Amino acid sequence: MAQGRGGLRGARIGAGPLGEPERGDLAPRVVASFWCGNGHHSQPSFAVEAVVPDVWDCPKCGLPAGPDRENTPAVESNAPYMTHMGYVRQRRSQEEGEVLLNEALAKLRGTI
Ligand SMILES: [Zn+2]
Numbered sequence: 397m398a399q400g401r402g403g404l405r406g407a408r409i410g411a412g413p414l415g416e417p418e419r420g421d422l423a424p425r426v427v428a429s430f431w432c433g434n435g436h437h438s439q440p441s442f443a444v445e446a447v448v449p450d451v452w453d454c455p456k457c458g459l460p461a462g463p464d465r466e467n468t469p470a471v472e473s474n475a476p477y478m479t480h481m482g483y484v485r486q487r488r489s490q491e492e493g494e495v496l497l498n499e500a501l502a503k504l505r506g507t508i
Contacts, residue, residue: 430454432461433468
């Protein structure tokens with residue numbers, strides 16, 4: 397009885413009359429594999445001309461991911477705050493630190 401209005405007829409969307417490919421020529425792409433420290437595997441694709449990066453952010457957890465499954469990139473310290481001495485130690489070797497310290501002491505003593 398209640399007949400529809402033929403809403404299903406011709407419902408195909410975007411099909412060109414000639415069946416043309418939707419996206420035109422696809423640029424050739426390469427798929428790279430990356431693993432993050434949490435073991436997530438992601439496979440971003442890159443244009444062939446593009447340089448595949450050494451590190452890719454894991455789309456699942458955001459950790460840096462690398463192409464070597466057994467040797468994932470070291471996680472940069474996510475510590476929100478590091479003490480000043482932490483930064484100093486990070487930047488200077490012990491030896492350099494002593495040189496600086498001696499210079500500072502010498503200045504304090506007025507010998508420079
Ligand atoms: Zn991950």
